[in-house]
Each structure stands twice: as structure tokens, then as C-alpha cells.
Amino acid sequence: MGRVEGKVALAVGAGGGIGGAGAEGLGREGAAVMCADVDGAAAEATAARIRAAGGKAAAMPLDIRDRAAVDAAVAATVATFGRLDILFESAGIAHRTHFLDLDADTWQRILAVNLTGMFHLGQAAARQMVKQGGGGTIINVTSQLAEVARPDRAAYVASKGGTRSLTQAMAVDLAAHNIRVNAIAPGPALTGLTRASYPDDAARRATEVLIPLGRIGMPEDLVGAVLFLASDDSLWCTGSTVTVDGGYNAI
Numbered sequence: 211m212g213r214v215e216g217k218v219a220l221a222v223g224a225g226g227g228i229g230g231a232g233a234e235g236l237g238r239e240g241a242a243v244m245c246a247d248v249d250g251a252a253a254e255a256t257a258a259r260i261r262a263a264g265g266k267a268a269a270m271p272l273d274i275r276d277r278a279a280v281d282a283a284v285a286a287t288v289a290t291f292g293r294l295d296i297l298f299e300s301a302g303i304a305h306r307t308h309f310l311d312l313d314a315d316t317w318q319r320i321l322a323v324n325l326t327g328m329f330h331l332g333q334a335a336a337r338q339m340v341k342q343g344g345g346g347t348i349i350n351v352t353s354q355l356a357e358v359a360r361p362d363r364a365a366y367v368a369s370k371g372g373t374r375s376l377t378q379a380m381a382v383d384l385a386a387h388n389i390r391v392n393a394i395a396p397g398p399a400l401t402g403l404t405r406a407s408y409p410d411d412a413a414r415r416a417t418e419v420l421i422p423l424g425r426i427g428m429p430e431d432l433v434g435a436v437l438f439l440a441s442d443d444s445l446w447c448t449g450s451t452v453t454v455d456g457g458y459n460a461i
């Protein structure tokens with residue numbers, strides 16, 4: 211019996227590193243997973259891996275900046291698998307720009323995906339969960355940069371601070387419906403988002419010396435937290451953030 215056996219999940223950003231690994235973990239533990247990503251082919255590749263491992267999955271392209279498309283994705287999940295129990299929101303984009311050079315378009319682009327997209331998804335999913343009754347669980351991927359800043363990332367850091375606060379606000383408003391809303395804050399992990407930051411071993415080592423556990427994260431390192439927050443193991447958790455960062459933010 212899997213940890214989320216019989217549940218239905220919508221995994222967004224499922225074509226990416228953390229989203230893909232989390233979606234596969236949910237599928238492995240018994241959930242039917244709708245994999246969605248602005249990169250539809252990458253979402254389909256994740257769904258295909260879940261099916262190849264014996265799980266249940268479908269895929270669709272989705273741009274979370276588009277509210278109508280987000281509503282349609284929730285409707286498609288319900289049409290395909292009958293209900294929605296778990297939202298796993300791992301879509302995100304980043305930038306590298308000094309604050310003095312940050313243009314308004316970049317600011318808007320980052321906020322539109324990382325923060326407003328999370329609002330669209332959370333509200334659409336929660337409305338469905340309220341309608342069907344019985345509660346649900348929402349897992350938002352934030353970042354250790356919701357807590358602290360690093361150079362050249364003002365829009366990203368602001369968006370991630372917003373996602374942490376949004377997670378808490380959603381948790382407060384949705385608790386009466388038994389919908390739990392929690393966040394995962396990854397530390398530096400090797401994915402498509404960060405690959406350019408680690409062009410060679412030296413660049414990677416420069417970050418790894420700052421991580422008490424001595425290595426950069428891999429997408430699979432986040433799966434345990436996803437399953438904890440998706441399953442009944444976290445029944446008394448809401449509004450919280452699970453930090454998974456090798457100790458990076460502890461020093």
C-alpha cells in the first residue's frame with residue numbers, strides 16, 4: 211500500500227527537476243498524477259516514466275500565468291481521474307540581474323510565474339477540493355531564498371518571500387475545509403533552473419563548501435518532503451515550511 215494510494219495529484223512544473231522527481235514519487239506511492247508544465251513534452255516524459263514504473267499518469271501543457279488555463283487544468287484532472295486531492299506546485303523561473311539593472315519586465319515576468327501563478331493554482335485547486343469535500347493537501351515549492359537574499363536575484367527573492375507568506379495565508383483560510391497548505395524550501399539543487407550557475411566542477415565546489423552536508427542537492431533529495439506533506443504523515447501540519455538544504459541556511 212503506497213503512502214498516497216488512491217489519491218489524485220496535479221503536479222505542476224512536472225517537466226522540471228524537482229517537479230518531475232516529486233511527480234514520480236507521488237506516482238510510485240500510488241497516486242494518479244496529472245503532470246503539467248509549460249513545456250508539454252517534458253510533462254509527458256515525466257508521465258511516461260510514471261506509467262513505465264507501473265503507475266497512473268497523464269500529461270498536459272499548462273502556463274500558470276493564464277488563469278483560464280489553470281482552471282482548465284484542474285477540470286482536466288477531475289475529468290481524467292475523478293477528483294483532486296493533492297496539488298504539488300513546483301513551477302518556477304529565475305533571473306540573474308543586479309538590482310540597479312533590473313527592468314520592470316523582468317520583475318513582472320518573475321512575479322507572474324513564481325507568485326501569481328501559485329495563487330492561480332492554489333485557488334483553482336482549493337475551490338475544487340471544497341466542492342468535492344473531504345479536504346486535500348497543497349504543497350508549494352518556495353526556496354531558502356524566501357528567508358535570505360543572495361546577490362543579483364531581487365525579483366526571485368521577492369517572489370519567493372511572497373510564496374512563503376501566500377502559503378501561510380492559504381493555510382489559515384483553508385484550514386476550516388481541512389485543506390492543508392505547506393511549503394518546501396529547497397537549498398541549492400542541480401536542475402535545469404540552476405545548471406548555468408554550475409558550469410564546471412569548480413563552480414559547484416564553491417557552493418558545496420558552504421553546505422554542511424557537503425554536497426549540492428539532487429531533485430530526488432526533495433521527494434521525501436513531498437511525500438511527507440502529501441500523505442497522512444503530516445495530518446497536523448499546515449502553514450509550515452520544510453527546509454531541505456543540506457544545512458545551507460543553518461550557518
Ligand SMILES: NC(=O)c1ccc[n+]([C@@H]2O[C@H](COP(=O)([O-])OP(=O)(O)OC[C@H]3O[C@@H](n4cnc5c(N)ncnc54)[C@H](O)[C@@H]3O)[C@@H](O)[C@H]2O)c1
Pocket residue numbers: 222223224225226227228229246247248249252272273274275300301302303323327351352353354355395396397398399400401402403404
Ligand atoms: N534548483 C534549486 O536550486 C532550487 C532552489 C530553491 C527553490 N527552487 C524552486 O524549485 C522549483 C522547481 O525548480 P527546479 O529547480 O526543478 O527547476 P526546473 O527549471 O527544472 O523546473 C521548473 C519547471 O517549471 C516550468 N515552468 C516555468 N514556467 C512555467 C509556467 N509559466 N507554467 C508552467 N510551468 C512553468 C519549467 O518548464 C520547468 O519544467 C521552482 O519553484 C524553483 O524556484 C529550486
